[in-house]
Amino acid sequence: MRIYQSLFITALVILASCSPINKKNRIKKTFEAATQKLNDAYYEDAIVLYSKVLEMDHEVIDAHLNRGVAYYETGHYALALADYNEVRQTRPDFNDVLFNRAYAYLAMKRYDMALEDLGLLKKLYPDTALVYNIEGFVYGQQEDYTQAKKSFERGITKDSKQFDSWTNLGVMNYHLKLYHEAEKAFDKALKIRGNAPEVLNPLSLVYLEQGRLELADSTVDAAIRLVADQPYFLNNKGLIQIHLGNYALADSLINRSLALDSSNQMAKENLELLKSKY
Numbered sequence: 522m523r524i525y526q527s528l529f530i531t532a533l534v535i536l537a538s539c540s541p542i543n544k545k546n547r548i549k550k551t552f553e554a555a556t557q558k559l560n561d562a563y564y565e566d567a568i569v570l571y572s573k574v575l576e577m578d579h580e581v582i583d584a585h586l587n588r589g590v591a592y593y594e595t596g597h598y599a600l601a602l603a604d605y606n607e608v609r610q611t612r613p614d615f616n617d618v619l620f621n622r623a624y625a626y627l628a629m630k631r632y633d634m635a636l637e638d639l640g641l642l643k644k645l646y647p648d649t650a651l652v653y654n655i656e657g658f659v660y661g662q663q664e665d666y667t668q669a670k671k672s673f674e675r676g677i678t679k680d681s682k683q684f685d686s687w688t689n690l691g692v693m694n695y696h697l698k699l700y701h702e703a704e705k706a707f708d709k710a711l712k713i714r715g716n717a718p719e720v721l722n723p724l725s726l727v728y729l730e731q732g733r734l735e736l737a738d739s740t741v742d743a744a745i746r747l748v749a750d751q752p753y754f755l756n757n758k759g760l761i762q763i764h765l766g767n768y769a770l771a772d773s774l775i776n777r778s779l780a781l782d783s784s785n786q787m788a789k790e791n792l793e794l795l796k797s798k799y
Contacts, residue, residue: 548577552584564591582612589621598628616645623655627662635659650680657689666696684713688720695727703727718744722754729761737761752782760791768799 555570571588574581589604605622608615619638626635636659642652653676660669673690676683691706707724711717721744728737741758748754759774772795778788 544577548574548581551577552581555584556587559587559591562594564594567591568595580611582608582615585611586618586621589625593621593625593628596628598625601625602629616642619645620651620655623659627655627659630662632659632663648679650676650683650686652676653679654683654685654689657686657693661689661693664696666693669693670697682713684710684717687713688717691720691727692723695723695730698730700727700730704731716743716747718747718751718754721747722751722757725757725761729764734761734765738765750777750781752778752785752788755781756785756788756791759788760794763791763795763798768795771795 551570552574555567555574558564558567558570568588568591571584571591574584575588585604585607589601589608592598592601592604602622602625605618605625608618609622612618619642623635623638623642626632626638636656639652639656639659642649643656646652653672657669657672657676660666660672670690670693673686673693676686677690680686687706687710691703691710694700694703694706704724704727707720707727710720711724714720721740725737725741725744728734728740738758738761741754741761745751745754745758755774756778759771759778762768762771762774771791775788775791775795778785779792782788
């Protein structure tokens with residue numbers, strides 16, 4: 522009889538653990554833990570926990586969406602895309618996932634697919650600056666700077682206080698050799714977010730192209746003070762030193778840049794330029 526009672530109690534415990542209410546609570550707690558990990562940027566941990574949620578219930582759409590974000594942040598773009606597609610298929614009315622998917626396509630260099638999603642987003646959210654910013658990124662990655670410039674300008678008409686729009690417009694104008702327009706765009710960005718190193722660095726190159734060498738040097742120095750050992754900043758300061766005739770300093774800066782990022786093609790080109798000078 523005691524054995525029977527023991528087995529009976531065990532059976533009750535198993536049944537209780539498998540009850541719909543208990544399962545729902547486990548899903549809720551696991552999802553909340555995953556979301557905390559995602560918010561704290563522990564993306565790998567978030568992926569594991571969201572995957573556990575989906576093992577318990579594959580139709581938790583928010584788990585697919587958030588796991589997609591975690592996959593994206595860890596560079597697993599194809600897996601992120603698969604999750605975003607699951608969301609889109611299951612919830613075709615949830616149009617915001619198209620933003621996520623466009624970023625994934627952009628990261629995968631599937632530019633046509635990114636533009637297709639952005640075309641849908643422009644119809645759905647014609648007054649949202651973010652749509653045009655992402656579109657500008659897509660064109661910029663394809664080195665279609667004229668079209669990218671138009672996209673960023675369109676975004677600014679929707680929201681003139683968009684820091685990213687002004688910054689990227691400045692970069693596009695720089696590539697198009699429209700240096701005065703680039704300077705104005707960067708100035709706008711700095712009024713929104715003062716002393717932003719991501720603005721000061723390209724602005725120094727604008728000053729360099731304008732022949733304002735001392736100003737270029739002090740501007741890139743300001744960026745380096747904010748972000749030390751940034752290889753692109755160091756390389757640009759090295760380039761400026763070449764034009765100032767400070768060849769030894771230029772050599773040190775450019776080689777330091779390459780030590781930090783050996784794939785920096787611009788630094789390699791600047792070293793060749795430096796060799797031609799001395």
